[in-house]
Amino acid sequence: MSHAAPLAPASAEAEVRMSHREVLEALSGLLLAMFVAMLSSTIVSNALPTIVSDLHGNQTGYTWVVVATLLTMTATTPIWGKLADLFSKKLLVQTALVIFSIGSIIAGFANSMGMLIGARAIQGLGVGGLTALVQVVIASMVTPRERGRYSGYLGAVFALATVSGPLIGGLLVDTVGWQWCFFAGLPVAVLAFVVLQKTLHLPVVKREVHIDYLGALLIVGGVSVLLVWVSLGGQQFAWNSALSWALVSLAVVILGLAVLVEARFAVEPVVPLRLFRDRTTSLATLASVLIGVAMFGSTVYLSLYFQRARGMSPTDAGLMSVCMVGGLFVSSIVSGRIISTTGIWKRWLVGGMATVIVGIGLLSTIDATIALWRVGLYMAVLGVGLGATMQNLVLAVQNNTAQADMGAASSVVAFFRSLGGSIGISALGAILAHRVAASLSEGLPALAALARQDPAIGKELADFQSRTRGGSIPDPNTLGAHVRGLFESAFGDATGRIFLVALPFAVAAFICVLFIREVPLRTTIEHEDELARETAGVAPAAEVTPVGSLPADPVGSLPEELDEGVTEGVAPR
Structure with missing residues (x-):
């Protein structure tokens, strides 16, 4: 059984070059799809307490509303990527939009926590597809050398969804009800579907495919158990x-079986292990895990810091994110355009990771009394570093990957970054909770001593202890002055501590980036190995059916000994 790269006909997509205007038209639909995926998580963040209360849920239900989406999104990302190497990318993106919309409708009509959690899991399936496929489709439209000029648009969408989501969600909850937090994305999803139908014209190579059902099942199962644990x-x-220990052991066994199936038995594995023979792919994947731990694991708690340590409203806390997102937006645009012009990318990757280290280091010094403008400045520094790092890690991998493996390789980077983020969120969240509890334990005895002299303080302390007995986190604006000061100080110090814990992971990611070898960005969509096979005299045996206004070009067949790459022709999807 052959384990060579499952090569598509030689130039099915490479020869069809899109103009800048055509790329922008197609990109508009992709960005709408990406926006609705990102908005699905940010718009519901401020509404969750109200939703759980209305549906008579508890803290466990609250956790699972978040975990359900995270689990299905992360576990299915590599599967979506592999499907993009086998089927129509356009059809897959539209399918992901439909799945997301179905989940959103069910969530909006949910009348129980179980129904809502199930709907969020369906949403996660769609979000996983959109997250994986947008990068893959862009890689099919433009060459690595040209790709940087478009990365800024992705940064803009990220910024818009991050900033507008909490604001829109808070407004909807206060006016028309939390159900509209799920319905609000539907018009955008429909618009994205229509725009993609009209503007995205990629030729589709039809060939014999071998879907790795067992490998996909094992990957989803192993990752799901791991994510439940973390x-x-x-x-x-x-x-x-x-x-x-039982969950860890089960996850290790299932993922071990997945590796065995992918390495030995799968004709076209979901995650081709041969990709990791490339040093750039291996190092970028490891760096993605570490960045996920450091970035997502620490920054996700900044909103909690602003609300619990600084007494801000959810809306004001959302506005503070503009500092980091603004830095990310500017950095991604500037670095992307310069990389497209010069073709030099590693210095931006190294410089970006160094800036991430500086930003995380600065944020490790924050507490409940630091000036807000300094916190905003530190967030902007971190955003600048992330803007020059995240997209360029994907670019480095795509530049070294054959077009036939583009979906799998791109989704692997996204998958491991999400996995690292999930682990970071859980682990650093536990550290945050432990540190807050320890600080309160240290401060409460002194406050109790004052309470014996002042009955008002005693009343504040009794009220605080009764409200936190079930593990809930009270709004500091509702606490008495003395207790509030202690509470805010505990949260401020603990937030700085988790950034300090995240710092070594950022340093390790920087070391990985240092060892990535810079390869000049290719000016063709296809990899040089694929082009070499095409020019070696491979006989044409398939045709590209014209799609929209695109021309049809003859494409080469594969060597007969590669049974998994037999071409049958091309048909539009």
Whole structure:
């Protein structure tokens, strides 16, 4: 059984070059799809307390509303990427939009926590597809050398969804009800579907395919068990409990079987392990995991810091994110355009990671009393670093990857970054909770001593203890002055501590980036190995059916000994 790269006909997509205007038209639909995927998580963040209360849920249900989407999104990302190497990318993006819309409709009409959690899992399937496929489609439209000029648009969408989501969500909850947090994305999803139908014209290579059902099942199962462990560990069960060890052991066994199937038995594996023979892919994947831990694991708690340590409203806390997102937006645009002009990219990757380290280091010094303008400045520094790093890691991998493997390779980077983020969010969240509890334990005895002299302080302390007994986190604006100061100080110090814990992961990612070898950005969509096979005299045996206004070009067939790459022709999808 052959394990060579499953090569598509030689120039099915490479020969069809799109003009800048055509790329922008197609990109508009992709950006709308990406926006609705990102908005699905940010718009509901401020509404969750109200939703859980209306549906009579508890803290466990609150956690699972978040975990359900995260789990299905992360676990299915590599599967969506592999499907993009086998089927119509346009059809897959539209399918992901439909799945997301179905999940949103069910969530909006949910009348129980179980129904809402199931709907969020369906949403996650669609979000996973959109997250994986947008990068793959862009890689099919433009060459690596040209790709940088478009990365700024992705940064703009990220900024818009991050800033507008909490604001829109808060407004909808206060006016028409939390259900519209799920319905609000539907018009955007429909518009994205229509725009893609009209503007995205990619030729589709039809060939014999071998879907790795067993590998996909094992990957989803193993990752799901792992994410359940990292998401609920330290909350629903102790990290060192028997249940915790059982989940880890089960995840290791299932993922071990997945590696065996992918390496030995799958004709076209979901995650081709041969991709990791390339040093750039291996190092970029490891760096993505570490960046996920450092970035997502720490920055996700900044909103909690602004609300619990600084007494801000959810809306004001959302506005503070403009600092980091603005830095990311500017950096991604500037670095992308310069890379497209010069073709030099590693210095931006190294410089970006160095700036990330500086930003995380500065944020490790924050507390409840630091000036807000300094916190905003530190967030902007981190955003500048992330803008020059995240997209360029994907670019480095895509530049070294054959077009036939583009979907799998791109989704692998996104998958491991999401996996690292999930682990970071859980682990650093446990550290945050432990540190807050420790600080309160240290400060409460002194406050209790004052309470014996002042009945008003005693009343404040009794009220605080009764409200936090069930593990809930009170709004500091509702606390008495003395207790509020202690509470805000505990959260401020703990937030700085988790950035300090995240710092070594950023340093390790920087070391990985240093060892990535800079390869000149290719000016063709196809890899040089694919082009070499085309010019070696491979006989044409398939045709590209014209799609929209694109021309039809003859494409080469594959060597007969590569049974998994047999071409049958090309048909539009």
